[in-house]
Amino acid sequence: MTDELLFEVAPRPDTRSVISRRPPLRWRPLLLLTPAAVLVGLVLVLPLLATIVVSLGNGGGHYLDVLRDPAVRHAFRNSFGWLAFAPVVCLAGLALARLAGSGRRSRAFVIGVFAAPVAVSALVSGMAFRLIFDPRPERGTVNALLHTELPFLGSGWIWVVLGSAFAWQWVGLAVVVFQAGLGEIPRDLLRVARAFGAGRMRRLTSVIVPALLPVAALVLLIVLVATARNFEMVLITAPGSIQDKVDVVGVHWWRSRGDLGDGGAAALAVLLFLIVGAAALACLWGLSREWPSTPATTSRPSPPDPAAASARRRWAVRLLTVAAVVFWVMPLLVLVFTAVHPPRAAALTGWWHGDLGLDSFREAFAGGELTKALVNTGVRALEAAALLLVVAVPAAYALAWGGLSRRSVRGLIAVAAVLAVTPPQAVIVALGYVFDHLRLIGAPTSLTIVQAALGVPLAVLLLRNAFALVPSDEVRHRQLEPEPTSALLAVASRSWPAVLTVAVLEFVLVWNDFLVGLLLGGPESGQITVVLYEQSRYFTTTSGALAAGAVVSVAIPLVLVLATGKWLVRGLTEGVTR
Amino acid sequence: MRRRDAIRLLALPALAAAGCGAGRGTIRVAVVWSGSEFTQFRRVLRAFPSRDRWDVSVLSAGDDIAALLGNRVAGSAAPNVALVPRPQLVREHLRQLMPLRAASPDDTAWDRLLTVDGQVYGTWFKVAHKSMVWYRRDGLGVDPSHWEWNDWVAYCHDRAGQGRPPLAIGAADGWVLTDWFENVLLSLAPAVYRGLASGARQWRNEHPAVMAALTRLGELWQIPGVFAGGAERALLTQFDQSLLDVFEHRGGAMVAGSDFAWPFITQYTNVRPEEIGWFHFPHVARPAVLVGGDAAVLVRPDDKDGRGRHLIDWLRTAQAADIWARTGGFLSINQQTSGYPPALLAEPLLNEVRVGSGDGGEVTFDLSDQLGGRLSGGEGRGSFKIFKDFFADVAVRRIDVGRAVQRALTAFDAAEAGI
Numbered sequence: 001m002t003d004e005l006l007f008e009v010a011p012r013p014d015t016r017s018v019i020s021r022r023p024p025l026r027w028r029p030l031l032l033l034t035p036a037a038v039l040v041g042l043v044l045v046l047p048l049l050a051t052i053v054v055s056l057g058n059g060g061g062h063y064l065d066v067l068r069d070p071a072v073r074h075a076f077r078n079s080f081g082w083l084a085f086a087p088v089v090c091l092a093g094l095a096l097a098r099l100a101g102s103g104r105r106s107r108a109f110v111i112g113v114f115a116a117p118v119a120v121s122a123l124v125s126g127m128a129f130r131l132i133f134d135p136r137p138e139r140g141t142v143n144a145l146l147h148t149e150l151p152f153l154g155s156g157w158i159w160v161v162l163g164s165a166f167a168w169q170w171v172g173l174a175v176v177v178f179q180a181g182l183g184e185i186p187r188d189l190l191r192v193a194r195a196f197g198a199g200r201m202r203r204l205t206s207v208i209v210p211a212l213l214p215v216a217a218l219v220l221l222i223v224l225v226a227t228a229r230n231f232e233m234v235l236i237t238a239p240g241s242i243q244d245k246v247d248v249v250g251v252h253w254w255r256s257r258g259d260l261g262d263g264g265a266a267a268l269a270v271l272l273f274l275i276v277g278a279a280a281l282a283c284l285w286g287l288s289r290e291w292p293s294t295p296a297t298t299s300r301p302s303p304p305d306p307a308a309a310s311a312r313r314r315w316a317v318r319l320l321t322v323a324a325v326v327f328w329v330m331p332l333l334v335l336v337f338t339a340v341h342p343p344r345a346a347a348l349t350g351w352w353h354g355d356l357g358l359d360s361f362r363e364a365f366a367g368g369e370l371t372k373a374l375v376n377t378g379v380r381a382l383e384a385a386a387l388l389l390v391v392a393v394p395a396a397y398a399l400a401w402g403g404l405s406r407r408s409v410r411g412l413i414a415v416a417a418v419l420a421v422t423p424p425q426a427v428i429v430a431l432g433y434v435f436d437h438l439r440l441i442g443a444p445t446s447l448t449i450v451q452a453a454l455g456v457p458l459a460v461l462l463l464r465n466a467f468a469l470v471p472s473d474e475v476r477h478r479q480l481e482p483e484p485t486s487a488l489l490a491v492a493s494r495s496w497p498a499v500l501t502v503a504v505l506e507f508v509l510v511w512n513d514f515l516v517g518l519l520l521g522g523p524e525s526g527q528i529t530v531v532l533y534e535q536s537r538y539f540t541t542t543s544g545a546l547a548a549g550a551v552v553s554v555a556i557p558l559v560l561v562l563a564t565g566k567w568l569v570r571g572l573t574e575g576v577t578r
Numbered sequence: 579m580r581r582r583d584a585i586r587l588l589a590l591p592a593l594a595a596a597g598c599g600a601g602r603g604t605i606r607v608a609v610v611w612s613g614s615e616f617t618q619f620r621r622v623l624r625a626f627p628s629r630d631r632w633d634v635s636v637l638s639a640g641d642d643i644a645a646l647l648g649n650r651v652a653g654s655a656a657p658n659v660a661l662v663p664r665p666q667l668v669r670e671h672l673r674q675l676m677p678l679r680a681a682s683p684d685d686t687a688w689d690r691l692l693t694v695d696g697q698v699y700g701t702w703f704k705v706a707h708k709s710m711v712w713y714r715r716d717g718l719g720v721d722p723s724h725w726e727w728n729d730w731v732a733y734c735h736d737r738a739g740q741g742r743p744p745l746a747i748g749a750a751d752g753w754v755l756t757d758w759f760e761n762v763l764l765s766l767a768p769a770v771y772r773g774l775a776s777g778a779r780q781w782r783n784e785h786p787a788v789m790a791a792l793t794r795l796g797e798l799w800q801i802p803g804v805f806a807g808g809a810e811r812a813l814l815t816q817f818d819q820s821l822l823d824v825f826e827h828r829g830g831a832m833v834a835g836s837d838f839a840w841p842f843i844t845q846y847t848n849v850r851p852e853e854i855g856w857f858h859f860p861h862v863a864r865p866a867v868l869v870g871g872d873a874a875v876l877v878r879p880d881d882k883d884g885r886g887r888h889l890i891d892w893l894r895t896a897q898a899a900d901i902w903a904r905t906g907g908f909l910s911i912n913q914q915t916s917g918y919p920p921a922l923l924a925e926p927l928l929n930e931v932r933v934g935s936g937d938g939g940e941v942t943f944d945l946s947d948q949l950g951g952r953l954s955g956g957e958g959r960g961s962f963k964i965f966k967d968f969f970a971d972v973a974v975r976r977i978d979v980g981r982a983v984q985r986a987l988t989a990f991d992a993a994e995a996g997i
Binding site: 256538540 | 750751807810813819822827842846954959966970
């Protein structure tokens with residue numbers, strides 16, 4: 001077959017011979033790259049450069065000032081802690097993936113249960129865990145179960161709460177992707193390794209780990225970005241008195257911009273960008289590691305070894321599975337049960353207690369803001385996803401099949417990876433300034449454009465990996481056809497799971513966005529998460545209405561992700577495993 | 579202080595710059611309320627008699643938006659009317675506002691707060707009494723109405739000693755703690771209070787008065803067993819929860835708070851309104867009243883048909899005020915307003931709010947709302963953080979009050995110096 005390299009992500013086609021055949025088409029890849037480059041250039045690169053210029057205004061003095069500030073240093077320590085938590089989340093995902101095996105049923109199950117929280121916004125996730133860990137035993141699930149009164153939202157325990165909320169959201173993604181990766185390890189290789197006397201440990205280090213490296217790098221990249229963007233989860237989960245303890249760089253930037261001054265705030269944003277960018281490049285290195293080739297024909301999912309599973313072990317696995325399922329489904333159940341209590345009951349007692357009724361829904365939707373926000377956010381998410389595809393598909397095609405030199409493709413990929421993780425804090429001030437002068441803030445279009453631009457780099461990366469796997473004979477002859485878009489469309493439709501994935505991902509990201517809506521949207525834009533957050537000032541007495549709003553806001557992306565889950569896994573891992 | 583610096587940065591600056599103004603036939607109102615207060619205000623607007631001429635759209639500028647220095651309301655979203663939570667905003671954003679009328683000799687202290695260069699720029703729609711302590715009438719056993727600070731402390735001592743926590747406090751909300759401090763400081767040293775609020779005096783020069791106020795607080799907060807559920811949990815408790823603690827879970831007997839506690843108590847607990855009592859925040863030295871309020875201001879340029887002014891005129895009326903007053907949590911300086919819940923016994927509150935503090939009829943606004951720079955409030959920062967740390971020092975970590983006071987003073991000086 002065509003797959004000479006199993007896990008390679010670097011451009012596949014041999015470009016030299018092609019270029020010699022069709023020299024006049026060299027400008028075409030540039031043309032295809034232009035929309036993405038313009039969008040990303042205007043919305044991400046230029047504002048980023050502006051931020052860097054502002055941060056250097058004082059000859060680097062701003063950086064010294066910022067790093068001398070003990071509150072900033074505290075925020076950095078916390079942010080690094082979060083970054084270090086990312087590999088832990090990935091390892092937990094790997095362990096669960098090994099436990100779950102990779103049968104068809106277990107895959108569907110894993111997607112349905114573990115991956116569902118990926119569709120839940122960080123705000124709602126934090127909300128659910130704040131309800132679960134309420135320090136009062138009459139309200140908090142954990143204290144009620146343990147018959148304790150542990151101060152869960154206090155300065156030490158809060159990390160347990162935040163960590164669980166974060167893990168709940170992201171471990172599932174790791175499980176799904178690792179499951180796909182484990183299933184793709186060629187059995188021949190394992191067999192050969194065993195035949196050469198490699199023990200369990202040796203097989204792990206010399207076959208499984210290297211084989212999983214590209215997948216692991218992808219998961220790690222996504223989780224790292226999530227930790228670095230951690231913002232609204234911290235805001236909603238920790239009570240005001242604990243906010244300074246759990247401060248992270250992104251939040252500190254937001255709260256203390258006035259204190260830091262323009263230069264200091266810019267310096268802080270640039271530092272945040274550098275940290276995340278470095279992490280992203282490290283992951284990219286892992287992603288692009290090429291793995292020793294084996295004939296692709298042997299690459300078949302390895303069925304689970306039936307003999308190995310003794311009856312006792314099966315029971316242990318079942319028990320563990322039940323426990324994991326309970327833990328995973330719990331937060332959403334808590335939200336639903338809280339929402340079906342009237343506001344007073346939701347304020348006074350836990351979700352397992354008190355009268356039932358739909359008054360909380362009535363209260364949540366009474367003002368009409370929430371309905372308006374659902375519509376606004378939905379429309380914005382759809383538009384952003386559409387715009388993203390229009391821009392990212394040609395760019396990804398140009399990178400995969402445009403005949404660009406290997407070096408320039410690698411360079412562009414590195415740029416895209418760094419831009420993919422750009423924290424909104426690093427571009428938002430400059431964008432806000434421009435919007436202010438163009439009188440665009442709040443205008444839905446401008447927010448849509450920014451959202452789409454933020455999604456372009458990651459979309460291009462994912463699409464390109466998928467596009468590069470289309471067999472070259474299918475592409476080459478179409479490239480010679482007079483219709484210039486024929487090859488592009490063929491490649492895109494061959495890789496439809498990836499295209500679908502990118503669209504769904506963007507929809508979910510825009511739907512669940514908090515930061516951009518908060519910073520650029522203004523009150524008129526009606527970002528659903530921002531509207532919910534504004535109603536959460538008094539958490540106890542609003543918990544009924546908040547939970548009701550959260551349940552409705554979660555339903556849409558959740559259904560979307562569950563409905564498309566099967567293809568999302570393919571789309572996400574295509575080009576990384578195959 | 580309580581929430582909402584928002585409009586300072588959010589609504590006012592950009593409004594004038596915005597060319598487009600409001601959409602045809604719409605009066606746009608910007609407020610900083612959210613949640614139930616927002617709902618109540620919408621109820622008021624629904625009764626606006628001129629709704630057949632104009633639509634009224636209200637947008638909540640939210641809570642913490644002040645932190646987004648660069649952010650502004652959209653040009654297309656420029657309101658005609660804004661409800662601003664503190665009078666200083668008027669002075670700071672004079673150029674964006676239109677005067678409502680010329681000043682007159684009959685103006686009250688409230689009007690004078692909104693008067694600049696002989697012009698009155700706003701009208702008070704909602705005012706708040708922030709020197710109150712709420713209690714369960716069946717839970718105290720004594721009449722607290724004439725308590726002074728020392729009586730209160732003594733009662734708390736006794737009760738805590740019997741293992742029955744006297745107080746609940748929402749120490750998770752920074753403004754709850756600053757309100758405590760402000761009540762004590764205003765009673766002890768009104769001149770210092772006003773000087774700090776106006777920026778005429780500096781914290782580093784007022785150590786004795788600040789120290790005295792903090793020491794009083796520290797002595798009360800450090801009484802063992804004074805808080806329901808313990809001090810550590812108090813630090814994780816928000817204001818609304820502290821009201822539930824007293825009136826539903828009966829964990830404490832009293833909770834300090836402003837008049838807007840009423841709707842929380844009546845809507846979220848099963849206590850009967852007659853059982854809800856309040857007494858004046860016990861004064862340490864002189865009687866003092868701390869107030870807050872939201873003034874309606876007219877944003878330039880009002881449309882030719884004067885729609886913004888029309889709405890403000892309506893907000894000034896007793897009919898408008900009555901709608902919100904009925905649910906409680908709302909006071910109006912309009913004397914015709916009559917809808918207050920009978921059990922609230924609003925008359926003494928209104929009298930105090932109308933005339934302001936004892937000395938010279940001055941109206942004294944929340945201090946922490948008026949602090950700027952690194953002292954400005956907001957969860958986890960500025961004065962909120964300093965008072966939270968002080969609370970944690972004396973009540974949770976239980977370090978010596980004198981040392982805790984010194985730490986707080988150092989923090990104030992550092993924040994003032996911009997370090």
